[in-house]
Amino acid sequence: MAPKTSISEALGGAKIVITCGAGGVGKTTSAAALATAAVRHRGGKVLVLTIDPAKRLATALGLSSLGNTETRVGVPEDSPDGSELWMAMLDTSASWDDLVRKHAPDADTRDRILANPLYRNITQRFVQSHDYIALERLHDLNASGLYDLIVIDTPPSRHALDFLDAPARMAEFFSSSLLRWITLPYRVGGERVGKLGYLAAKPFYQIADRILGSQFLKDIAEFFLLFQTMYAGFVDRSTAVTALLHAKETTFVVVTTLDPAPANEADFLLAELNKRRLNVGALIINRVMDVNFAEAGSVAAAERLVEPRQQTIVRAVKAEPVLTAAEHRVATAMAVNHLRFAAAANLHRLVRRRLRASGPTVQVEVSEQPGDITDLQSLVELGAIMWPEPLATRST
Amino acid sequence: MLLDRKLLIVTGKGGVGKTTVAASLAWAASQQGKRVLAVELDAKGDLDSCLIGPGLSDAARPSFQPKERHPNLWVMAMDPEESLKEYLRIYLKLPIVTRVGFLSGIFDFVANAAPGVREIVTVGKFAYEVREENYDIVIVDATSTGHIIGHLDAPQAINELVGVGLIRGQTEWMREILADPVKTALVAVTTAEEMPVVETIELIDSLKNKMNVHLGAVVVNRVLDEPFTKSDLALFERLAANPQRLHTALGANAKESQALVNSTRMALALRKTREPHLEELLSVVGKTPTAFVPWLPDVSAGLELVQAVATHLGDELGW
Numbered sequence: 001m002a003p004k005t006s007i008s009e010a011l012g013g014a015k016i017v018i019t020c021g022a023g024g025v026g027k028t029t030s031a032a033a034l035a036t037a038a039v040r041h042r043g044g045k046v047l048v049l050t051i052d053p054a055k056r057l058a059t060a061l062g063l064s065s066l067g068n069t070e071t072r073v074g075v076p077e078d079s080p081d082g083s084e085l086w087m088a089m090l091d092t093s094a095s096w097d098d099l100v101r102k103h104a105p106d107a108d109t110r111d112r113i114l115a116n117p118l119y120r121n122i123t124q125r126f127v128q129s130h131d132y133i134a135l136e137r138l139h140d141l142n143a144s145g146l147y148d149l150i151v152i153d154t155p156p157s158r159h160a161l162d163f164l165d166a167p168a169r170m171a172e173f174f175s176s177s178l179l180r181w182i183t184l185p186y187r188v189g190g191e192r193v194g195k196l197g198y199l200a201a202k203p204f205y206q207i208a209d210r211i212l213g214s215q216f217l218k219d220i221a222e223f224f225l226l227f228q229t230m231y232a233g234f235v236d237r238s239t240a241v242t243a244l245l246h247a248k249e250t251t252f253v254v255v256t257t258l259d260p261a262p263a264n265e266a267d268f269l270l271a272e273l274n275k276r277r278l279n280v281g282a283l284i285i286n287r288v289m290d291v292n293f294a295e296a297g298s299v300a301a302a303e304r305l306v307e308p309r310q311q312t313i314v315r316a317v318k319a320e321p322v323l324t325a326a327e328h329r330v331a332t333a334m335a336v337n338h339l340r341f342a343a344a345a346n347l348h349r350l351v352r353r354r355l356r357a358s359g360p361t362v363q364v365e366v367s368e369q370p371g372d373i374t375d376l377q378s379l380v381e382l383g384a385i386m387w388p389e390p391l392a393t394r395s396t
Numbered sequence: 397m398l399l400d401r402k403l404l405i406v407t408g409k410g411g412v413g414k415t416t417v418a419a420s421l422a423w424a425a426s427q428q429g430k431r432v433l434a435v436e437l438d439a440k441g442d443l444d445s446c447l448i449g450p451g452l453s454d455a456a457r458p459s460f461q462p463k464e465r466h467p468n469l470w471v472m473a474m475d476p477e478e479s480l481k482e483y484l485r486i487y488l489k490l491p492i493v494t495r496v497g498f499l500s501g502i503f504d505f506v507a508n509a510a511p512g513v514r515e516i517v518t519v520g521k522f523a524y525e526v527r528e529e530n531y532d533i534v535i536v537d538a539t540s541t542g543h544i545i546g547h548l549d550a551p552q553a554i555n556e557l558v559g560v561g562l563i564r565g566q567t568e569w570m571r572e573i574l575a576d577p578v579k580t581a582l583v584a585v586t587t588a589e590e591m592p593v594v595e596t597i598e599l600i601d602s603l604k605n606k607m608n609v610h611l612g613a614v615v616v617n618r619v620l621d622e623p624f625t626k627s628d629l630a631l632f633e634r635l636a637a638n639p640q641r642l643h644t645a646l647g648a649n650a651k652e653s654q655a656l657v658n659s660t661r662m663a664l665a666l667r668k669t670r671e672p673h674l675e676e677l678l679s680v681v682g683k684t685p686t687a688f689v690p691w692l693p694d695v696s697a698g699l700e701l702v703q704a705v706a707t708h709l710g711d712e713l714g715w
Contacts, residue, residue: 023409024412213558293655297652302656326628333624334660337623339694340694370669
């Protein structure tokens with residue numbers, strides 16, 4: 001497959017776009033901005049599924065209640081006729097409950113799971129459970145066939161890749177022999193347990209008992225016995241979600257800034273995505289400092305003003321001072337400020353060069369935007385910077 | 397005084413400079429002659445690499461076993477599995493060497509199946525170092541604002557879930573250390589931007605309502621200086637409108653002096669956006685000591701930046 005050369009090519013045919021990157025690089029905003037651009041360029045029904053939206057971003061899109069259901073928001077003015085923009089947020093707890101309702105074999109098991117204290121605890125506290133449920137939702141929304149494109153931003157993870165492994169981990173967990181061991185003494189009337197199996201589990205069980213206490217162990221065992229009734233469903237889903245991530249129409253967009261730490265994370269992420277043979281469509285680089293700030297002439301001019309010794313020389317050369325004392329004070333303040341921005345721009349230039357070499361073919365730069373995203377219009381403008389060109393007309 | 401505590405837990409939204417601030421606090425404490433243990437929770441090695449000076453090889457990766465990176469300053473990377481092993485060795489007196497494979501099996505089960513165990517062996521490790529007084533101060537580069545509550549709440553959660561057992565018995569002293577404002581303080585790092593401020597305010601709220609950990613300081617990182625006073629702002633606009641005089645005064649060409657005007661405008665615009673966020677933050681911070689650390693793009697990342705930030709923190713927080 002020839003490498004994509006533009007963001008239109010990279011995202012034009014995608015059904016799912018997943019943005020990922022380090023914390024604080026603008027993942028959520030980028031996902032929403034890309035969605036507005038997609039509506040304008042592609043039309044159709046586009047959904048943004050966001051994990052942790054900025055409240056003002058939600059308000060900007062005309063969203064008042066933050067719920068688990070999809071809400072229709074306004075589309076950019078120049079969108080094709082009939083296009084729709086939708087937004088949904090992830091409510092981890094509600095999504096887990098939905099999942100249990102769907103997969104529980106009977107009403108009694110369902111109610112016992114939902115009432116189990118460990119269930120609440122695990123689904124609400126486990127960071128990994130957020131990762132898993134986000135992908136579950138993505139799978140459901142995609143399967144519903146209601147949307148032409150779903151743009152999802154990934155949960156805040158310490159390691160941005162955790163969410164990719166979540167389905168496999170979940171399936172593995174439910175089939176683990178340790179889980180069989182822990183539930184072993186509590187399985188009554190079910191499968192016959194070989195004496196050998198019990199003996200093998202015994203030392204493990206004794207230690208677990210000493211660490212956790214037998215009542216807690218019993219609670220855990222009961223919970224997992226209940227949960228195992230949904231095992232087959234979980235494994236099927238996990239396989240389906242993994243397949244969805246690898247589908248041709250699923251594209252990953254890595255988001256970063258040019259600060260060294262997030263850029264390192266982006267490098268790592270890009271390498272891991274490639275290793276997993278996942279389809280990386282583009283790299284979005286946010287908050288890029290204007291390279292002109294680092295241009296040598298302006299930096300030299302600023303330095304002349306800031307450094308007192310050279311300043312004296314300049315003053316001696318001049319027959320009469322051009323600026324008043326107050327103006328000179330202002331100009332010096334400008335110079336001090338300029339040197340800071342020059343340093344930032346310089347650092348960005350170095351990091352940029354590295355990413356250009358290691359990143360994907362399609363790389364989009366967004367310059368530092370001093371304003372917050374406060375309405376649909378500012379989001380559309382950001383989207384237009386990321387994805388400026390309309391879809392190329394395909395010749396057949 | 398912040399550095400007189402025994403345990404500082406540094407948190408903040410991703411990207412605000414939490415690790416740099418944690419490293420700076422550790423550096424400042426070690427400069428005061430305190431024996432410091434700096435702990436990095438997500439073992440990416442960022443804390444270690446920003447504390448490594450030019451003289452030290454950065455090839456050495458951080459390890460669970462603390463390494464003395466500078467006089468009096470030890471750095472370790474958290475590893476829940478190692479922590480559990482250590483815990484079992486201390487409390488169960490298990491012959492660890494012969495049963496390592498078996499133990500990692502237990503760890504998989506315990507950490508994945510029993511809620512809160514991964515968190516508690518993490519919190520337990522640094523609380524243990526505090527209890528044993530192995531160091532004068534333990535400084536933790538902790539998880540981000542979104543996750544910190546779940547982490548520090550683990551002893552309480554375990555307490556509610558578990559009736560008896562070894563782990564239950566361990567939660568009490570951990571909770572005591574975390575809740576003692578003389579010993580322990582949380583340091584919330586933010587920038588003056590919308591989302592970091594929102595998350596910090598949410599954190600402050602949940603500290604008030606749920607959590608028994610004292611907020612010791614708020615650090616506002618990368619603060620942009622106001623370039624000039626209100627009256628000078630008018631002068632700037634006049635100069636910007638009449639660039640010829642600026643060119644002559646700077647000895648620069650039109651493009652170069654325009655770059656200076658542009659960078660000034662960028663600074664002014666950024667400040668204007670950030671000011672209301674900062675005000676919102678300050679309105680909820682109350683009496684908590686608050687430090688402003690300037691944006692320091694001209695200081696190169698690593699030990700040099702850590703030292704510069706430490707100096708600013710000292711000026712602001714009074715040491």
